[in-house]
Amino acid sequence: MGGARSRMLMVLLMVLSAGLIAGCAEDDEVGSEGPFITVAGERMDISVLFDTYGMKTIEGSNGVEYTGISLSDLINGTSVQEPWSVQFRINASDGYSKEVTWGDMLEGVLVRESTMTAFPNLPGKYRIKDVESIDPVKADTIMVNGHLFVWQQPFDIIEEKLTLEDNESNMYEGVRLSDVVNLTGISEPSSHQFNIIGAEGYNMTVRWQDMLEGILILDGRRCMFRTLEKAFWVSDIAEIEVV
Numbered sequence: 001m002g003g004a005r006s007r008m009l010m011v012l013l014m015v016l017s018a019g020l021i022a023g024c025a026e027d028d029e030v031g032s033e034g035p036f037i038t039v040a041g042e043r044m045d046i047s048v049l050f051d052t053y054g055m056k057t058i059e060g061s062n063g064v065e066y067t068g069i070s071l072s073d074l075i076n077g078t079s080v081q082e083p084w085s086v087q088f089r090i091n092a093s094d095g096y097s098k099e100v101t102w103g104d105m106l107e108g109v110l111v112r113e114s115t116m117t118a119f120p121n122l123p124g125k126y127r128i129k130d131v132e133s134i135d136p137v138k139a140d141t142i143m144v145n146g147h148l149f150v151w152q153q154p155f156d157i158i159e160e161k162l163t164l165e166d167n168e169s170n171m172y173e174g175v176r177l178s179d180v181v182n183l184t185g186i187s188e189p190s191s192h193q194f195n196i197i198g199a200e201g202y203n204m205t206v207r208w209q210d211m212l213e214g215i216l217i218l219d220g221r222r223c224m225f226r227t228l229e230k231a232f233w234v235s236d237i238a239e240i241e242v243v
Contacts, residue, residue: 035047035115037049037110037115037131037132037133037134038132038133038134039074039075039077039078039133039134040075040078040079040080040134040135040136041078041135042078042079044074046112046115049069049074049110050069050112053069053070053073053074053077054069054070054073055067055068055069056068056069056070056109057109058107058108058109058118058119058120059120060118060119060120060127061119061120061121061122061123061124062124066109066111066116066118067109067111068109068110068111068112068118069109069110070106070108070109071088071104071105071106071108071109071110071117071134072102072105072106072108074110074134075088075105075134075136080136083102083105083136084102085102086102086136086137086138087099087100087101087102087136087137087138087139087141087150088100088101088102088104088105088134088135088136088137089134089135089137089139090117090126090128090131090133090134091131091132091133091134091135092128092129092130092131092132093130093131093132094130096128097128098125098126098128098152098156099137099139099150099152100119100122100126100150100153101141101148101149101150102148103147103148104119104121104122104126107119107120107121108120108122108126110131114129114130115129115130115131116128116129116130116131117131121157122153122156122157123156123157125156126156139151140221142154142221142237142238142239142240143238143239143240143241144180144181144183144184144239144240145181145184145186145240145241145242146184147183147184149183151218151221152218154175154179154180154183154216155174155175155218157183158175158176158179158180158183160175160176160179161173161174161175162174162175162176162215164215164224164226166224172215172217172224173215173217174215174216174217174218174223174224175215175216176211176212176214176215176216177194177210177211177212177214177215177216177223177240178208178211178212180216180240181194181211181240181242186242189208189211189242190208190209191208192208192242192243193205193206193207193208193242193243194206194207194208194210194211194240194241194242194243195239195240195241195242195243196223196232196234196237196239196240196241197234197237197238197239197240197241198234198235198236198237198238199236199237199238200236202234203234204231204232204234205243206225206228206232210225210227210228210232213225213226213227214226214228216237220235220236221235221236221237222234222235222236222237223237
């Protein structure tokens with residue numbers, strides 16, 4: 001008799017234990033609804049974000065309107081200090097990534113559908129789907145006529161590439177320096193000169209005609225001119241100043 005009662009008590013305890021475990025599992029599932037995005041090291045529930053932040057609508061470079069959360073609002077909701085002093089790497093779940101400036105973050109949005117970024121002045125390569133994280137980074141940048149770019153950006157934005165050959169038969173591929181300056185909305189560029197400044201302070205001043213014939217080269221972050229001597233081929237360029 002006593003043995004039967006012991007067995008019944010053991011069964012009852014097992015049933016109760018199973019119920020408690022199931023309850024804990026359900027609680028865990030409720031607490032991890034997701035999907036999630038990590039912004040500056042902080043894990044955030046995307047559903048909560050879209051319920052919390054206001055929306056804005058932009059027109060993408062493809063002419064399509066996108067509505068979402070301002071990317072700068074997401075950063076401002078974190079512990080990042082002086083966000084204008086860093087750049088931001090946007091990482092997709094498949095490993096694809098692009099780096100943008102704080103100016104881009106001020107203009108761009110995170111769209112709920114496909115958890116995608118969109119920007120008014122950046123091409124389709126920057127409409128990144130399934131964004132997994134956004135990280136502050138220190139990327140190589142170039143200032144052009146007061147506008148800051150990550151070094152890769154002009155090569156993504158400007159479709160036409162130009163290949164030049166020097167007098168030693170070396171080939172150089174890049175984007176026209178005039179096209180890079182035109183990205184900044186400059187007016188009457190032919191009335192200006194352009195001071196190309198290296199990171200160490202070395203600089204050379206050229207005319208608009210030179211900019212039409214010269215190229216910006218990603219490798220070495222430098223420039224090359226068809227008609228100017230190599231003293232004008234500034235390396236490790238930090239800025240192109242309009243003078």
